[in-house]
Amino acid sequence: xxxxxxxxxxxxxxxxxxxxxxxxxxxxxxxxxxxxxxxxxxxxxxxxxxxxxxxxxxxxxxxxxxxxxxxxxxxxxxxxx
Amino acid sequence: xxxxxxxxxxxxxxxxxxxxxxxxxxxxxxxxxxxxxxxxxxxxxxxxxxxxxxxxxxxxxxxxxxxxxxxxxxxxxxxxxxxxxxxxxxxxxxxxxxxxxxxxxxxxxxxxxxxxxxxxxxxxxx
Numbered sequence: 055x056x057x058x059x060x061x062x063x064x065x066x067x068x069x070x071x072x073x074x075x076x077x078x079x080x081x082x083x084x085x086x087x088x089x090x091x092x093x094x095x096x097x098x099x100x101x102x103x104x105x106x107x108x109x110x111x112x113x114x115x116x117x118x119x120x121x122x123x124x125x126x127x128x129x130x131x132x133x134x135x
Numbered sequence: 136x137x138x139x140x141x142x143x144x145x146x147x148x149x150x151x152x153x154x155x156x157x158x159x160x161x162x163x164x165x166x167x168x169x170x171x172x173x174x175x176x177x178x179x180x181x182x183x184x185x186x187x188x189x190x191x192x193x194x195x196x197x198x199x200x201x202x203x204x205x206x207x208x209x210x211x212x213x214x215x216x217x218x219x220x221x222x223x224x225x226x227x228x229x230x231x232x233x234x235x236x237x238x239x240x241x242x243x244x245x246x247x248x249x250x251x252x253x254x255x256x257x258x259x260x261x
Contacts, residue, residue, distance in 0.1 A: 095158070097246055104254050105231040105246065106162030108217065112192050112228070113163075115218035117142045120179065126222055126259040131201035131229075131251070 138188035142181060143172065146188075153185055154235060156242045160215075161231055166190060169242065171235060180213060182233065193218055195227055195258065205247060210234035216258065226255040 058066060065075045072094060077085040088096055137147050148170055159166045171194075172181040178199070184190040194213035197204040204212055212234055214227035229252040235242040 097161075101230070101246060101254075102161060105228065108226075108228050108231075108254050109160060109162045109192065109215055112215045112217045113190055115193065117174070117181070117193070117218075119218040119220050120176070120222070120225075123176070123222055126261065128199050129257050129260040131204075131256075 136185075138170075138183070138185055140183050140191060141189045142183070142191050143174075146170065146172070146183070148185070151240070154182075154237070154240045154242045156244070158243060160192070160233065160244050161246070163190070171237065179216065182213075182215075192216075192233075194233060197227075197229065197232055200227065200229065200256070200258070204229070204232070205249075207234045207245075209239070210236045210242075214256070217255070222259050223257070223261065225258045227258050228254050229256045230254040 060066065060076050062076050062079055065073050067073050072088070072090040075087040075089075077087045079085075090096060136150060137145055140146050152170060153168050154171055156167050156169060158164065166184050166187060168185045169182045170185055172183055174181065178195060180194040180196070182192045182194055193216040195216050197212040197214050200214070206212055212232045214229050214232055216228075217226045219225050229247075231244055231246045231254070232252075233242060233244050
């Protein structure tokens, strides 16, 4: 891992086209501003990890699991809140 | 063309039925070509990789869960499903829906900012 020290308003540049700027720093939070080409997808790390893990789980299940699916109600969004 | 899938055995398809995901799926970025398979149950779809035929994701249309689910123009929205023998444990990823345009055979996945959409949303209730 490359480790760099930056101050507020300083930037790093990745691949000549992605700019990450430190906008503000408080006790346990920093605010970053990111400028990148439209096709570059930017996600919070923990969300990417969670979605990836969920996709791996999804790919491991079998259609046999729902062979004899009983009639159940769909959990409409709104009901569960 | 033919592939041998894990879930459905041998599946025959035309090249023009392949749905292209230029960015792949999150966690599966290298998988760019899929078939959307509909079986005779009226709820689930299957997104089966053509290059890696043992890879398959069950999907459910988000419409059945949320009529106001965010749509993209000309695309249908699906959630990736984690099946379970106990149907009450089946979950849908509404946080990162898969958008598919069946006419133009294009697809992509997107992460929604709205916190009401969960990665592991329960599909059924008693």
